[in-house]
Amino acid sequence: MSFALPNFPLFKNALDYATSHNGIAIDDIRMGKSFTYLELIQAAANLRLELLNGKSCLNQERIAILCPSGFPYVVCLLAVWAAGGIAVPLCTSHPTPEQLYTLQDSNSSILVSHPVFQDRLKDLQKNLACIIKNDDWFVSKQTKLPILFESDINASALIIYTSGTTGKPKGAVSTHAIIDAQASVLVKSWYWSQQDRIHHILPLHHIHGIVNALLSPLYIGATIEMHQKFITEQVWERWANTDLPKLTVFMSVPTVYSKLYQFYKNGDKEARNELTKACNQFRFMVSGSASLPTSLRNQWRKASGGQVLLERYGMTEIGMALSQEYVIWERVQGTVGIPLPGVQVRIISDEGNDITEKRNIPGMLQVKGSTVFKEYWQRPDATKKEFTGDGWFQTGDVAQRTGYHGYYQIMGRNSIDIIKTGGEKVSALEIERELLSCDFGIQDVAVVGIPDPEWGQKVAAVVVMDHGKEIELLTIRNQLKKQLAVYKVPSLLKVVSELPKNAMGKVTKKDLVCLF
Numbered sequence: 001m002s003f004a005l006p007n008f009p010l011f012k013n014a015l016d017y018a019t020s021h022n023g024i025a026i027d028d029i030r031m032g033k034s035f036t037y038l039e040l041i042q043a044a045a046n047l048r049l050e051l052l053n054g055k056s057c058l059n060q061e062r063i064a065i066l067c068p069s070g071f072p073y074v075v076c077l078l079a080v081w082a083a084g085g086i087a088v089p090l091c092t093s094h095p096t097p098e099q100l101y102t103l104q105d106s107n108s109s110i111l112v113s114h115p116v117f118q119d120r121l122k123d124l125q126k127n128l129a130c131i132i133k134n135d136d137w138f139v140s141k142q143t144k145l146p147i148l149f150e151s152d153i154n155a156s157a158l159i160i161y162t163s164g165t166t167g168k169p170k171g172a173v174s175t176h177a178i179i180d181a182q183a184s185v186l187v188k189s190w191y192w193s194q195q196d197r198i199h200h201i202l203p204l205h206h207i208h209g210i211v212n213a214l215l216s217p218l219y220i221g222a223t224i225e226m227h228q229k230f231i232t233e234q235v236w237e238r239w240a241n242t243d244l245p246k247l248t249v250f251m252s253v254p255t256v257y258s259k260l261y262q263f264y265k266n267g268d269k270e271a272r273n274e275l276t277k278a279c280n281q282f283r284f285m286v287s288g289s290a291s292l293p294t295s296l297r298n299q300w301r302k303a304s305g306g307q308v309l310l311e312r313y314g315m316t317e318i319g320m321a322l323s324q325e326y327v328i329w330e331r332v333q334g335t336v337g338i339p340l341p342g343v344q345v346r347i348i349s350d351e352g353n354d355i356t357e358k359r360n361i362p363g364m365l366q367v368k369g370s371t372v373f374k375e376y377w378q379r380p381d382a383t384k385k386e387f388t389g390d391g392w393f394q395t396g397d398v399a400q401r402t403g404y405h406g407y408y409q410i411m412g413r414n415s416i417d418i419i420k421t422g423g424e425k426v427s428a429l430e431i432e433r434e435l436l437s438c439d440f441g442i443q444d445v446a447v448v449g450i451p452d453p454e455w456g457q458k459v460a461a462v463v464v465m466d467h468g469k470e471i472e473l474l475t476i477r478n479q480l481k482k483q484l485a486v487y488k489v490p491s492l493l494k495v496v497s498e499l500p501k502n503a504m505g506k507v508t509k510k511d512l513v514c515l516f
């Protein structure tokens with residue numbers, strides 16, 4: 001059995017980097033150690049041999065990964081791919097039953113893990129083989145250089161489970177070619193280079209954390225500084241520490257920017273100045289996975305001394321489809337820019353007409369191209385249902401184009417964010433944006449439709465208030481009526497201490513409906 005890796009672009013590039021500049025691929029903060037591209041490909045080739053255990057290929061067996069964010073995770077992912085398996089990354093923060101669901105649904109045969117999850121492994125290990133590698137294994141030195149072998153780029157590579165905000169999670173399967181397309185388009189459009197160092201705090205069972213923030217920089221030979229998870233103080237501390245290498249990229253979700261902003265706001269003048277200065281090191285900062293409120297965008301711009309968050313739209317099934325342009329003055333608030341190169345996007349009206357070229361008329365967003373996933377794992381009916389007869393993936397999101405450039409605007413998920421009230425269709429995201437931009441002291445908000453015999457649905461707002469602030473429904477209504485059509489103004493209100501959110505920081509709206 002040879003010490004080898006498949007000749008997919010990801011591995012070929014990594015081998016090139018290992019034998020040329022051999023820069024740092026992963027800076028693992030938990031381990032307190034950095035690993036070069038050479039160390040990365042050597043460890044992956046080594047683990048591949050253990051996964052194969054004498055076989056020549058894993059023949060698309062599903063291999064689950066439960067590893068802390070850092071070098072062990074990346075080595076496991078690459079090793080599964082190198083061995084011909086399909087990687088199934090588990091969410092490290094999910095309770096055991098949800099991890100078991102993923103293992104069972106994907107019918108995984110091996111779980112590769114790390115001793116930090118020792119307590120979990122007892123429950124997860126049933127009916128599957130387990131390979132546990134500790135930190136010492138990952139730091140052990142190899143001397144050989146892996147060789148490349150021919151491999152099928154159209155083989156399945158990855159199953160990412162959908163966040164399940166509207167139903168039971170389904171496994172979205174992507175091939176190596178699809179992942180290659182998803183990562184390469186971002187490398188080009190966001191100008192990744194070997195000089196980049198990304199501060200990675202995102203979960204590694206999600207497209208954002210895997211493709212955007214890990215694989216894109218790996219494709220180009222950049223450095224990924226991997227932190228266990230997002231902790232507000234630690235992020236600010238890291239950014240302000242001038243003794244550490246300069247960071248150039250940060251990617252996250254609106255909730256994270258909101259927490260960072262709250263921390264900034266509560267600091268004294270000197271601390272705030274220091275934090276503003278710390279943001280200077282970044283080439284760009286990305287927000288996505290949920291709508292970015294305009295108020296937060298503007299607060300962040302001020303706090304960071306001019307960073308205009310680059311908003312992008314994508315989903316597990318399609319990678320990234322739309323992105324604001326890299327040049328700052330083209331990042332128009334409330335929009336997610338234009339289709340990424342090679343991604344075809346269209347908007348279809350309720351009547352089935354293509355209204356992509358129209359302005360300010362919402363319709364269903366559909367996507368086609370080499371970045372779109374292959375299928376839902378063992379759910380042919382669900383897969384068929386999501387594609388049109390001519391091969392367009394139906395995202396389930398409602399969108400419209402706006403302004404001179406026709407930038408796309410996401411109005412929300414048709415199933416939960418589009419509220420049908422008194423015969424009108426209302427975008428929950430639009431109302432959320434308005435509420436956050438009013439001077440009420442609302443810290444967080446979610447708008448949902450509540451079934452109602454007279455109206456079909458009533459517009460309801462669930463808000464989290466700033467410390468010490470209170471709010472009445474009437475106050476909201478009086479103010480919002482000046483800004484929005486009256487049918488969009490919430491007629492129900494609940495104040496809560498926190499909104500329920502999933503591991504990606506997204507509000508699980510179906511849990512809110514029962515509050516009313």
Ligand code: AMP
Pocket residue numbers: 162163207287288289290291292311312313314315316317336395397410412413504
């Ligand atoms: P996920 O598959 O977990 O990444 O979730 C994808 C969903 O997140 C999309 O279908 C959208 O509803 C939502 N989403 C992603 N990016 C944005 C964005 N920039 N603005 C609004 N919604 C977004």
